[in-house]
Amino acid sequence: MSTSTSTTSRRPSATLVVRRTAWLANALFWSAFAVLEAVNHGWLAGTLALVFLVLPDLTFLVALDDAPRMAKGQLAPRAVPYYNAMHRALVPLALLVGYAVQPYFAWAPAFAALCGWLAHISYDRAFGYGLRTKEGFQRG
Structure with missing residues (x-):
């Protein structure tokens, strides 16, 4: 009598593994760049890099009073727009392009942030967290 359980349904697809690995490499790159900026430009650059490393998750505080009424893993719907805005990679990338193009943006602590x-x-993204649905649950 065999009681074999199939683990194939629990394994992530190869595409998912590659995508998350790429995001992790990206995360390590930006972390190293932030540290480099802090070393080269002082405590203010390091402080802003740390603040902006934590800041996107502070959007949870927008609706902290609603948290007890939410399902497990659900973000309060009124906090979702703030959370999603702070977790879209295009926002800081667009600001980074502005930083590179406009000479009056050339302030090293801003780049570190x-x-x-x-x-x-x-x-x-590397650890599986992404944008939220309007109801506050993780997308796909």
Whole structure:
């Protein structure tokens, strides 16, 4: 009598593994760049990189009073727009392009902050966290 259980349904697809590995490499790149900026440009650059590494998850505080009424893993619907805005990679990437193109944006602590923000988003994607539905659950 064999009681074999199939683990194939629990294994992530090869595409998912490659995607998450790419996000992790991206996260490590932006983290290293943030550290480099902090070393080269001082405590303010390092502080802003750390603040922006944590800042996107502070959007949970927008609806902290609703948290007890939410299902497990659900974000309060009124916090979702803030959460999603802070977790879209295109936002800091667009600001990074602006930083590179406009000479009056050339302030190293701002660049370090953008590196921290991109590192946060990349770590989230690497570990399976993405944008939320309007009801507050993780997408796909």
